[in-house]
Amino acid sequence: xxxxxxxxxxxxxxxxSPLSLECTVEGTSNPNLxxxxxxxxxxxxxxxxxxxxxxxxxxxxxxxxxxxxxxxxFILSSKKLLLSDSGFYLCAWSRVIQTDTQYxxxxxxxxVL
Amino acid sequence: AQxxxxxxxxxxxxxGALVLLRCNYSSSVPPYLFWYVQYPNQGLQLLLKYTSAxxxxxxxNGFEAEFKKSETSFHLTKPSAHMSDAAEYFCALTQGGSExxxxxxxxxxxxxx
Numbered sequence: 001x002x003x004x005x006x007x008x009x010x011x012x013x014x015x016x017s018p019l020s021l022e023c024t025v026e027g028t029s030n031p032n033l034x035x036x037x038x039x040x041x042x043x044x045x046x047x048x049x050x051x052x053x054x055x056x057x058x059x060x061x062x063x064x065x066x067x068x069x070x071x072x073x074f075i076l077s078s079k080k081l082l083l084s085d086s087g088f089y090l091c092a093w094s095r096v097i098q099t100d101t102q103y104x105x106x107x108x109x110x111x112v113l
Numbered sequence: 114a115q116x117x118x119x120x121x122x123x124x125x126x127x128x129g130a131l132v133l134l135r136c137n138y139s140s141s142v143p144p145y146l147f148w149y150v151q152y153p154n155q156g157l158q159l160l161l162k163y164t165s166a167x168x169x170x171x172x173x174n175g176f177e178a179e180f181k182k183s184e185t186s187f188h189l190t191k192p193s194a195h196m197s198d199a200a201e202y203f204c205a206l207t208q209g210g211s212e213x214x215x216x217x218x219x220x221x222x223x224x225x226x
Contacts, residue, residue, distance in 0.1 A: 032212050043218040044157075044203065051212060090156055094212070101147065102214055104156035 002027035006091050006105040013112055019064075019078040021108050023091030026072065031093040033074040034102060035066055039087040050074060051096070086112045115140045117204050119217035127225050132176075132191040134220050136204035139185065144206040146187045147214065148178055151201045160202075163187060174198070199224045 003026045013019060025031055035047040046059045048066035056066050063082060067075045074091060091105040120135040138144060145164050149157040161172025168180040174197075178189045187204060204217040 034213075044216045046213060049212060088154075092157075101159055101162060103159070104149075106156045107154070109154065 002093070002103065004091060004093055004103060004105040006089075006108050008108060009106065010109045011111070013081050013110065015083055015112055016080045019076070019081050019085070019110070021076040021089055021091075021110075023074040023076075023105055024072055025093045028072070028093070028095070030071060030096055032096060033068060034092040034094075035074065035076050036090040036092065037087045038090065039084075044090070047076070081112045083112050086110055115144065115206060115208060115215050117206055117215055117217035119202075119204050119220050121220055122218065123221050123223065125223040125225060126194045128196055129193050132189070132194045132198065132222065134189040134202050134204075134222065136178075136187045136189065136217060137185055138187060138204075138206050140206060140208060142208050143182075144208055146178075146180060147205045147207075148172065148176070148187075148189050149203045149205065150174075151203065151219075153200075157203060160189070194222075194224045196224050196226065198222060 005024050032051050034049045037045045037047055048056055048058055050056050050068045053068050064078050089108045092102040094100045094102045116139045118137045126132055147162045148160040150160050151157045160176050161170045163170050163180045171177045176191045178187050180187050201219045201221045203219045205214045207214050
């Protein structure tokens with residue numbers, strides 16, 4: 001069966017510090033991978049998605065970036081965090097077949113102070 | 114453009130009462146529709162999905178949803194609410210040819226004893 005991991009589970013960072021959140025998927029090959037953010041009262045916002053190694057699509061201009069160095073690894077980064085980057089970050093995966101279900105990880109709670 | 118509208122950001126029911134969470138969609142082509150549930154500080158879990166087979170879809174935890182093309186709706190129901198159903202519920206859609214889901218803003222369900 002497939003599982004998706006995210007770490008860390010919680011993170012408190014000062015404004016201006018760097019960020020690295022990691023997501024890995026087990027039990028499947030060549031998945032589509034996604035990063036979402038939930039900010040209070042703002043629903044789910046798609047940040048990035050990837051259909052293969054090194055292929056990243058950005059949905060929202062911001063100070064965040066994503067990378068996919070391996071088939072089942074997806075990393076969300078920032079060089080300098082802003083207060084507005086606080087939120088709950090969710091990674092998800094789906095099979096390459098379009099219109100298939102997205103399966104979500106447990107999330108990372110990021111607080112920027 | 115495709116969109117999802119969830120009517121009511123907060124719904125409150127008594128334990129044992131009917132749960133009805135409303136979702137309307139806009140799509141230029143027949144969509145695939147999903148309901149997800151999110152418990153506090155957790156990722157999203159798939160409740161059920163519609164993929165153009167039966168219009169009445171049964172999901173986990175006693176939930177079901179009916180696809181009504183004429184009303185462009187995909188409302189989620191459960192005959193009898195349990196305290197454990199208290200969570201936030203998200204309706205989402207995707208179309209053939211898209212790797213992305215479009216989410217509604219969510220409905221927070223409260224179950225009163």
